[in-house]
Amino acid sequence: MDRTDLTTAHIADGCVRTGVPVRCAPAGMRPVVEGTRLAGRVLPARHAGSVDVFLEAVAQAAPGDVLVVDNDGRTDEACIGDLAVLEAADAGLAGVVVWGLHRDTADIRAIGLPVFSLGALPAGPLRLDARPPQALRTAVVGQWTVGPADLVFGDDDGVVFVPAARAEEVLAAAEAIRDAERRQATRIREGVPLRRQVGFDAYLTARAADPHLTFREHLRAVGGAIEE
Secondary structure, eight states: OOOTTOOHHHHHHHHHHHTOOOEEOOTTOEESSTTOOEEEEEEEEEOSSOTHHHHHHHHTOOTTOEEEEEOTTOSSOEEEOHHHHHHHHHTTOOEEEEESEEOOHHHHHHHOOOEEESOBOSOOOOOOOOOOTTTTTOEEETTEEEOTTEEEEEETTEEEEEEGGGHHHHHHHHHHHHHHHHHHHHHHHTTOOHHHHTTHHHHHHHHHHOTTOOHHHHHHHHTOOSOO
16 A cells, blocks of 8 residues: 555554554654654764764665654754755665754755754754764664664654564554544545544443543544544
């Protein structure tokens, strides 16, 4: 089936349906270019004040990897700019995700490689800290620690991480949810309200008899796809 238009929302819902923890980057994570999407294996790099860690990570990358930069979510410095992004593009990476800020926005847009970050700032790092021993093994994004055993997906809604070992299961569930939502949207446009499609009156009646019945349980019984 076609997966090219699966959104991060579909994938997050696919995680819920398959029992995989939903691991989203914090809400401020957005693409530098609106409409940008990315998908690939996590290539972690923990920034300590110098771009050398990015160059070392890229040297070890496989085409299609996504450089995931951990800069502790700092908003007092931009840790990545056009040269590092250009290097990643030249190595065949699928994109860059920065738990922190970027700079050289116009140049990054011109390069065309998908870049996601918390925003932009003109100033680069004014520090040089000791590199942590796990700098090329894992990265932290928000509350989540990710590494090469994870895949990352990004679009205008943000970024979500999925264990590579569960990816096929999650993506198959995401496809089913996407297709159900499309059918529901088509029927709404044809004049069939969503309430009728999902048997909402029946749900209210059943809930009156069983106050513990959840709408999600009802949706699963009728094949709806609103909440996941």
